[in-house]
Amino acid sequence: MKRKLSLLLSLLMIFTMFTACSKQGAGTETSNSDVIKIGVFEPLTGENGGGGLQELDGIKYANKMYPEVLGKKIELVIVDNKSDKGEATTAVTRLIEKDKVVAIIGSYGSGVSIAAGDIIKNAKIPAMGASCTNPMVTQGNEYYFRACFLxxxxxxxxxxxxxxxxxxxxxxxxxxxxxxxxxxxxxxxxxxxxxxxxxxxxxxxxxxxxxxxxxxxxxxxxxxxxxxxxxxxxxxxxxxxxxxxxxxxxxxxxxxxxxxxxxxxxxxxxxxxxxxxxxxxFFDENDPATEEAKKFVEGYKKELAGKEPIIPAVAALGYDAYLLVRDAIERAGSTNGEAIKDALKATKDFEGVTGIINFTEEGDADKNIAxxxxxxxxxxxxxxxxxxx
Amino acid sequence: MTFEIFMQQLANGISIGSLYALIAIGYTMVYGILRLINFAHGDIFMMASYFMVFSMVNFGLPWYVSMVIVIIATILLGVLVEKTAYKPLRNAPRMSIMISAIGVSFLLENLATYLFTGVPKGFPDIAILTQAISFGNISFSVATLVTPIITLILLYVVQFITNKTKIGMAMRASSIDFETARLMGININRVISTTFVIGSGLAAVGAILWGSKYPSVMPLMGVMPGLKCFIAAVLGGIGNTTGAVLGGFILGMAEIMLVTFLPSLTGYRDAIAFIILIVVLLVKPTGLLGEKVTDKV
CATH class of the missing domain: 3.40.50.2300 (Response regulator)
Incomplete structure (x- = not known):
C-alpha cells in the first residue's frame, strides 16, 4: 500500500513535469528544414503570468494569420521565463542552443528582457521585444529591437x-x-x-x-x-x-x-x-491607426470570443512584433541572424496594428503616441x- | 508622526501579525511532534484560498457554507499529504522526510499553476469581513479587527486540546519521545493525523482571513507567508504554540514599525524578517519560549 501510494505520487510528479514541458515546447520534435523556428520568450507563470499570456495570445494569432515566410512554415517555440531573471537566461539559452531559433520575440516585463540581452547579443540572434518599455533593453545591444514606446x-x-x-x-x-x-x-x-x-x-x-x-x-x-x-x-x-x-x-x-x-x-x-x-x-481598439489595425481588431475580437472584454494592448504589440520579424526575414531572404538584424534595422514605415513603425538608432520603435x-x-x-x- | 498615524500602523501591525500567528501554529505543531519542518504548509494555505474561490465564485455558495467546506477540504488535503508523502518515510532519516516536504511543496505549486494558470484570481468578497470601519481618521476592515480575536480563540482551543484531552496528552507524550510513546500503546498514526488536521484547519482559517485582506489568489501566494510564519515559529520557539503566536505578532509588528519609523527602508521589509531569523538562531536558538531540548544522537 505504502509502496503503491508513493509510486502514484512520484508518477504524478513526473506527469506534471511533462505536461509543463510539452505545453511549452509544443511540437519541437518536428525539426526539419521545412520550418523556420521563431522563439517566443514570455512569462506564463509568476507575477507577470497574466500579461505574458495576453501577449502570447497576440503572437499566436499573428502566427495563425501569417503562418509562412520564404515559402516555409513558421513554427513558434514557446518558453516560459517565469517572471524571473534567472529563469530568463536559461529560457533564452534553451531557445538558441537547443531549439536553434532564427529570431526571438519577447518578453513582457523589462527585467527579464534585460537579463537575457547579453545572451542574445553574443549569439547574434535578433530579438524583438513587444511591450518591454525600459530603455536598457535595447541600449548598447544592436540585436534587440522593440515594438513599443519607452x-x-x-x-x-x-x-x-x-x-x-x-x-x-x-x-x-x-x-x-x-x-x-x-x-x-x-x-x-x-x-x-x-x-x-x-x-x-x-x-x-x-x-x-x-x-x-x-x-x-x-x-x-x-x-x-x-x-x-x-x-x-x-x-x-x-x-x-x-x-x-x-x-x-x-x-x-x-x-x-x-x-x-x-x-x-x-x-x-x-x-x-x-x-x-x-x-x-499602447493601443485602443476603438481608434485603429492603420488598415492592418482594423483587420486585426475585427479578427481578434472573434478570436477572443468574449474571453476578454477588450483587446489588450500587449496582444496588439505581440502581433506587431511577430509581423515585424516575419517581414524582416522575408526581406532578408535568409534565416541568417546578421541578415535579419540588418533587415530589421532597415524597416521603413511598416504598417503595424499599433501604428506606423520605424526604428531609431537604438532599435526602438519611433512612437510618440500613448x-x-x-x-x-x-x-x-x-x-x-x-x-x- | 501624529498619534492617529501611529494608531493606524499599530492596527496594521496587529492585523498582519495575527495572520502570521495563525499559520505559524500549524508549523510549530507539526514540528513539535514529527520534528519536521512542513515546507508544504504555505502551499496548503494557498490551496485553501483556491478552494474558497471555487466554492464561492464557481459554485456560488454563501460564505458560511463555503467556509465549512474549505476547512474540511483543506484538512483532507493536509491529511492526504501526510499519508502519502510523510507516513511512508516514518522510519527514514529525518532529512528524507524534509526533502519529501519540499517535493510536496513544489508539486502543489506546479499543480496549481497547471490547473488554475498563473493569472491571479480575485478572492471572493465576504461583505461582513471586508466592510470598513473608521474611528476618526483611523480606518480598517472588519477582518483586521476580527483576525486577532479569532487567533487568540483558536490558540486557546489548541491549548485546551493539547493540555486537557486524551489525544492532547498523547500528542505531548509523542513530542517528548516518539518511540517510548509508541511502546506505551499510543496510536502514533492517529496522533500525527490529528496534528495535521489541526494544522491544516488553522491554515484554512488563515487563508480565508488573509484573502479578505489581500484578495489576490495565485499559485505562489503561499511561499512568502510560509517563510514568514516559519520565522515566526522559530522566533517564538518552535514546538511551542504560545510561542508561535507571540512570534507572529512580534514579526508583524517589527515589519510595520520598520516602515513607520524608517520610511526610507521600506524596500527592506522582507529582509527584516530574515535578519530576525538569523539573530534568533545565533543568540537564542530555542526561541523566546522554546524549551531546551537535548538531542538524542
Missing amino acids: DPFQGRVMANYALQQGAKTAAVIMQNGDDYSVGLGNFFIDAFKELTNDPNCIVDVSEFQVNDTDFNAILTNIKAKNPDVIFAPSSATTAPLIIKQARALGIKSLIMGGDTWENPSVIEVAGADAEGIVLST VIKTVKGGQFVYIDTVEVK
Whole structure:
C-alpha cells in the first residue's frame, strides 16, 4: 500500500513535469528544414503570468494569420521565463542552443528582457521585444529591437496627465529590484519635478518587494502626506492590492499606473475600488491607426470570443512584433541572424496594428503616441490619446 | 508622526501579525511532534484560498457554507499529504522526510499553476469581513479587527486540546519521545493525523482571513507567508504554540514599525524578517519560549 501510494505520487510528479514541458515546447520534435523556428520568450507563470499570456495570445494569432515566410512554415517555440531573471537566461539559452531559433520575440516585463540581452547579443540572434518599455533593453545591444514606446516617454505622459488634473503633489510606490517599476517610477518623478518646477512636489517614495501583499504600512505613511496623486507602476498582480488597500484606508487621491495595469484581472480583483484609476497604454481598439489595425481588431475580437472584454494592448504589440520579424526575414531572404538584424534595422514605415513603425538608432520603435485609459463601470474606458513631440 | 498615524500602523501591525500567528501554529505543531519542518504548509494555505474561490465564485455558495467546506477540504488535503508523502518515510532519516516536504511543496505549486494558470484570481468578497470601519481618521476592515480575536480563540482551543484531552496528552507524550510513546500503546498514526488536521484547519482559517485582506489568489501566494510564519515559529520557539503566536505578532509588528519609523527602508521589509531569523538562531536558538531540548544522537 505504502509502496503503491508513493509510486502514484512520484508518477504524478513526473506527469506534471511533462505536461509543463510539452505545453511549452509544443511540437519541437518536428525539426526539419521545412520550418523556420521563431522563439517566443514570455512569462506564463509568476507575477507577470497574466500579461505574458495576453501577449502570447497576440503572437499566436499573428502566427495563425501569417503562418509562412520564404515559402516555409513558421513554427513558434514557446518558453516560459517565469517572471524571473534567472529563469530568463536559461529560457533564452534553451531557445538558441537547443531549439536553434532564427529570431526571438519577447518578453513582457523589462527585467527579464534585460537579463537575457547579453545572451542574445553574443549569439547574434535578433530579438524583438513587444511591450518591454525600459530603455536598457535595447541600449548598447544592436540585436534587440522593440515594438513599443519607452518608459521616459510613458513617465512624462503620466506626469503631464497628473498636472492637467490639477495635481501639485505626488507619491510614488515602486517595486524594489524590478527594472520596469523602478525605471518608470523614476522617469515619472523627473518629469513631474520638471513640469511643476517644484523640487518638493514628490512627497513620498516607497518601495516594496516582489510578492508583497501588505501595503498598509506604506499607504498609511502616504495618507499622512496627503498627495494629489499616487503613481504606482507595478505588475497586474500587485496593482489591485495597492488600490484596494489604499481605498480601505480612506485615501481619496487619484491612483495611476503604467501599461501593465491594462489587464482584466486588475478590475476583477480590485472590484469597485478600481473605479477611477488611470493608466497609459499602447493601443485602443476603438481608434485603429492603420488598415492592418482594423483587420486585426475585427479578427481578434472573434478570436477572443468574449474571453476578454477588450483587446489588450500587449496582444496588439505581440502581433506587431511577430509581423515585424516575419517581414524582416522575408526581406532578408535568409534565416541568417546578421541578415535579419540588418533587415530589421532597415524597416521603413511598416504598417503595424499599433501604428506606423520605424526604428531609431537604438532599435526602438519611433512612437510618440500613448493612450490614456481609466476604469468606469468595471471596464477600461478610453480618455485621451496623447502625442508628445 | 501624529498619534492617529501611529494608531493606524499599530492596527496594521496587529492585523498582519495575527495572520502570521495563525499559520505559524500549524508549523510549530507539526514540528513539535514529527520534528519536521512542513515546507508544504504555505502551499496548503494557498490551496485553501483556491478552494474558497471555487466554492464561492464557481459554485456560488454563501460564505458560511463555503467556509465549512474549505476547512474540511483543506484538512483532507493536509491529511492526504501526510499519508502519502510523510507516513511512508516514518522510519527514514529525518532529512528524507524534509526533502519529501519540499517535493510536496513544489508539486502543489506546479499543480496549481497547471490547473488554475498563473493569472491571479480575485478572492471572493465576504461583505461582513471586508466592510470598513473608521474611528476618526483611523480606518480598517472588519477582518483586521476580527483576525486577532479569532487567533487568540483558536490558540486557546489548541491549548485546551493539547493540555486537557486524551489525544492532547498523547500528542505531548509523542513530542517528548516518539518511540517510548509508541511502546506505551499510543496510536502514533492517529496522533500525527490529528496534528495535521489541526494544522491544516488553522491554515484554512488563515487563508480565508488573509484573502479578505489581500484578495489576490495565485499559485505562489503561499511561499512568502510560509517563510514568514516559519520565522515566526522559530522566533517564538518552535514546538511551542504560545510561542508561535507571540512570534507572529512580534514579526508583524517589527515589519510595520520598520516602515513607520524608517520610511526610507521600506524596500527592506522582507529582509527584516530574515535578519530576525538569523539573530534568533545565533543568540537564542530555542526561541523566546522554546524549551531546551537535548538531542538524542
